[in-house]
Amino acid sequence: MDEERAAKAARAKALLKQRQKKKKVDATETSTEPASSRTSMDVQREDGSSVHPSSNPQSVKTATSTPVTSPPSTPSIPPVMLSQSHKGTPSKRSPAAAVSSPPAAGPPSGTNGVISPELGSVDALKEKVQTQQQTIALLVNEKTSLTASLEAEASEAKTRADELEERVQQLEAEVKAEQARVHEAMGQGKKEKERGTDLEREIERNKRAAADFQAQVVQKNERIRSLEQQLQADDRIETLEKSLQSAQNRVETLETQLAHTKVKAERDDFEEQLDTLQKSERAARQALDVLKDDHSKATDQLASVATERDSHLSIREDLEAKVPRLEKALKDVQESLDKALTTSSSTEKQLHASETELNSVLKRANDLQAENEQILSSLEELRPKVVELNNEKIELGDRLDEMAKQLRERDGVIAQLENNLEEARASAEAEGAKLRQALADAHKHHSSKEKELSDLVKTHDELQRELESALASAKELEADRTALRKNMITAQEQVDRFKTGTEARVSEHASIQRELDDYKRRLEELEVESNQSIQELEEALRSAQTEAETLRAEVSKLRTVPGTPVSGMDNDVPQTPANKSSLEDEMLHSMEQQHLLDLSSARSQIRSLETQLHEEQSRMHTLTRRVQELELSQTRSPPTANSHLTPLGSGSSPSFVRPALPTSASYTSLPPPARSGSFLRPSLEADVPEYQRHKRRISLSMLKARMDSEVVAIPLPSTEGEDKPVEVHVRSQFGDESHIFWCSHCRGDVLIL
Numbered sequence: 093m094d095e096e097r098a099a100k101a102a103r104a105k106a107l108l109k110q111r112q113k114k115k116k117v118d119a120t121e122t123s124t125e126p127a128s129s130r131t132s133m134d135v136q137r138e139d140g141s142s143v144h145p146s147s148n149p150q151s152v153k154t155a156t157s158t159p160v161t162s163p164p165s166t167p168s169i170p171p172v173m174l175s176q177s178h179k180g181t182p183s184k185r186s187p188a189a190a191v192s193s194p195p196a197a198g199p200p201s202g203t204n205g206v207i208s209p210e211l212g213s214v215d216a217l218k219e220k221v222q223t224q225q226q227t228i229a230l231l232v233n234e235k236t237s238l239t240a241s242l243e244a245e246a247s248e249a250k251t252r253a254d255e256l257e258e259r260v261q262q263l264e265a266e267v268k269a270e271q272a273r274v275h276e277a278m279g280q281g282k283k284e285k286e287r288g289t290d291l292e293r294e295i296e297r298n299k300r301a302a303a304d305f306q307a308q309v310v311q312k313n314e315r316i317r318s319l320e321q322q323l324q325a326d327d328r329i330e331t332l333e334k335s336l337q338s339a340q341n342r343v344e345t346l347e348t349q350l351a352h353t354k355v356k357a358e359r360d361d362f363e364e365q366l367d368t369l370q371k372s373e374r375a376a377r378q379a380l381d382v383l384k385d386d387h388s389k390a391t392d393q394l395a396s397v398a399t400e401r402d403s404h405l406s407i408r409e410d411l412e413a414k415v416p417r418l419e420k421a422l423k424d425v426q427e428s429l430d431k432a433l434t435t436s437s438s439t440e441k442q443l444h445a446s447e448t449e450l451n452s453v454l455k456r457a458n459d460l461q462a463e464n465e466q467i468l469s470s471l472e473e474l475r476p477k478v479v480e481l482n483n484e485k486i487e488l489g490d491r492l493d494e495m496a497k498q499l500r501e502r503d504g505v506i507a508q509l510e511n512n513l514e515e516a517r518a519s520a521e522a523e524g525a526k527l528r529q530a531l532a533d534a535h536k537h538h539s540s541k542e543k544e545l546s547d548l549v550k551t552h553d554e555l556q557r558e559l560e561s562a563l564a565s566a567k568e569l570e571a572d573r574t575a576l577r578k579n580m581i582t583a584q585e586q587v588d589r590f591k592t593g594t595e596a597r598v599s600e601h602a603s604i605q606r607e608l609d610d611y612k613r614r615l616e617e618l619e620v621e622s623n624q625s626i627q628e629l630e631e632a633l634r635s636a637q638t639e640a641e642t643l644r645a646e647v648s649k650l651r652t653v654p655g656t657p658v659s660g661m662d663n664d665v666p667q668t669p670a671n672k673s674s675l676e677d678e679m680l681h682s683m684e685q686q687h688l689l690d691l692s693s694a695r696s697q698i699r700s701l702e703t704q705l706h707e708e709q710s711r712m713h714t715l716t717r718r719v720q721e722l723e724l725s726q727t728r729s730p731p732t733a734n735s736h737l738t739p740l741g742s743g744s745s746p747s748f749v750r751p752a753l754p755t756s757a758s759y760t761s762l763p764p765p766a767r768s769g770s771f772l773r774p775s776l777e778a779d780v781p782e783y784q785r786h787k788r789r790i791s792l793s794m795l796k797a798r799m800d801s802e803v804v805a806i807p808l809p810s811t812e813g814e815d816k817p818v819e820v821h822v823r824s825q826f827g828d829e830s831h832i833f834w835c836s837h838c839r840g841d842v843l844i845l
Contacts, residue, residue, distance in 0.1 A: 097237075100230055101790040107226065108797045111219050214637060221630065227798050228626070232619070234791065239612070242716075245478050249723065250605075252485060257594065259492065260453050267446060268583065270499060274439055275576065277506055279569065281432045284513050286565070288425050290558065291520050295418055297554070298527055302411055305404055312397050319390045326387050329380055336373060343369065407530060418523055425516045432509045439502050446495060459725050481723055528555070608715060615708040622701040629694040636687050643683055 343366060 097790055101793050249478055278436055285429055319394055326383055329383050428512045435505055618704055636690055
């Protein structure tokens with residue numbers, strides 16, 4: 093498309109250069125003709141300034157050679173009025189002079205002097221109309237292509253905005269899910285913390301039970317010592333038995349002695365002593381039997397106590413071995429809980445940050461949808477904004493990918509922590525079950541024998557009460573869970589309401605889009621009507637030109653035949669050469685006046701159609717400006733970041749909104765660096781692609797060609813034979829500065845009429 097436009101522009105330039113050369117040659121030929129051959133026609137513009145045929149069309153001052161972003165309007169042709177100073181002025185040649193002059197030589201010179209400049213002006217008008225038609229066709233084609241491309245870009249921007257809104261909704265859902273996960277992780281962390289405190293309490297109870305077991309072991313050791321003392325007493329009994337045996341042996345010896353001595357008194361004494369000794373022996377034997385029974389009982393008790401001591405020592409060793417493991421597991425659980433809390437706090441902070449970002453994005457979206465009424469503002473300035481929107485969309489996509497990656501990493505960390513917590517919980521529960529089983533076994537084993545083990549029952553009751561409290565807390569957590577579900581339901585209802593609001597805003601956006609389509613359709617209809625009216629006027633102009641040519645041919649025939657009358661009513665009047673020339677002049681004046689009036693009416697119709705087209709274009713320009721402001725409000729960062737792009741609607745107008753336009757003379761007198769560097773290009777000019785710059789250059793060439801062909805060169809002959817002063821008036825291209833707008837992206841480069 094760009095190559096075709098460039099080829100068309102090059103062909104238009106070549107045609108315009110050829111026609112300008114033809115105009116220069118015609119102007120030089122008409123300037124060399126004698127003054128007597130010029131007619132007394134004076135064509136004036138609406139402002140009263142005359143146009144001389146010898147005026148050089150290259151003397152018209154052109155505008156600044158800057159690229160044009162929007163297609164210029166169709167050239168307006170000023171109406172041409174007949175000068176009143178020479179209307180109905182008869183020729184001042186005397187009849188005598190006419191008679192004395194040769195009849196064959198006078199009229200042809202007069203006819204050549206009158207008709208040839210007019211034919212040259214008609215040809216120039218034809219060429220000018222053709223050039224204007226070509227430029228209009230080229231500009232209309234470029235305008236349609238630009239509007240089509242801008243509409244496509246606007247639809248793409250709309251689809252991208254819809255995709256961004258869907259992405260924002262997805263992010264909101266993900267953030268809500270992440271918040272629910274964080275709340276669940278916090279609840280699980282609290283549960284794990286409570287379980288850790290329960291495990292600490294159980295470990296303290298186990299420590300207390302171990303201390304009780306140690307006290308019991310000390311008591312058993314003391315009892316063993318007492319039994320050992322009793323065994324030592326049994327050893328004394330054995331010594332007493334030995335002494336008794338020796339006493340018996342002594343008694344026997346004494347009996348033998350008594351038998352030898354046969355002393356009765358001693359025998360009685362010895363018998364009494366024997367009785368006493370026997371009594372003491374019986375008592376000692378009874379005591380020995382009692383001591384033996386006690387000894388057997390003590391040995392049995394000692395064996396049982398030793399076995400119990402061994403079992404208690406093994407249990408104690410097992411408990412002492414389990415205590416460091418449980419402490420280590422508790423430390424691991426506490427560390428994992430601390431890590432989980434830190435990660436949850438960091439995730440909460442990041443979620444708050446993401447929530448703030450999402451709130452800002454939602455605020456932007458709300459601002460975007462609130463400003464949808466200003467949606468159709470500057471379609472011609474939409475391309476760099478679309479580039480900025482694409483860049484910001486890419487940045488938002490990168491940020492969203494980073495956020496999704498961070499969320500995935502947080503999910504992995506949370507899942508790993510949950511797995512660690514579950515493993516620690518399972519190991520702690522297994523160890524707690526084992527400890528409870530060991531404590532229950534010890535309690536069952538020692539409850540019948542030792543009253544001190546009743547504390548284990550109390551601890552079991554305490555554990556039961558704590559279990560009941562844990563069940564109560566679980567019920568409370570279940571109630572909290574139901575409350576959270578209710579909150580989630582309310583949040584879902586809020587999301588549904590937000591969706592309905594967004595759908596309503598989307599419908600408003602669609603209605604505004606339909607209005608824009610209506611405006612575009614009306615603009616196309618006006619363009620079609622203007623083209624039809626232009627074609628009709630061109631056909632009328634061609635018919636008028638053909639009629640003028642036929643009339644001129646008839647007049648030339650009448651002038652070549654001197655004896656023929658001009659009209660049927662003047663048969664009685666003698667046809668002198670003076671009357672004949674005056675009638676011909678009057679007819680020519682009337683025909684030219686009628687032709688110029690028709691041409692001025694056609695041009696006025698063209699101007700009215702152009703004004704309607706300009707109004708529609710200005711309306712579309714305002715709508716596209718609203719679209720641009722909406723895109724800027726969506727894509728722009730905070731106001732401090734974009735302070736160099738101040739909106740035009742603020743109170744302080746920037747220096748590039750409406751600078752003072754230099755006059756043509758002062759501007760052309762400046763050197764080229766001063767003209768090109770009078771306005772600084774902004775940093776956004778570097779972002780404009782090459783094809784857009786090429787389009788601007790083509791539009792510039794078309795605008796320059798149109799402005800070069802704006803001045804109409806019409807010859808003004810004089811009947812008196814004396815040259816009047818030639819005044820060249822160049823119509824101002826830009827009447828007042830209220831219709832001038834400056835492009836915010838091409839500062840100093842483009843003005844839109």
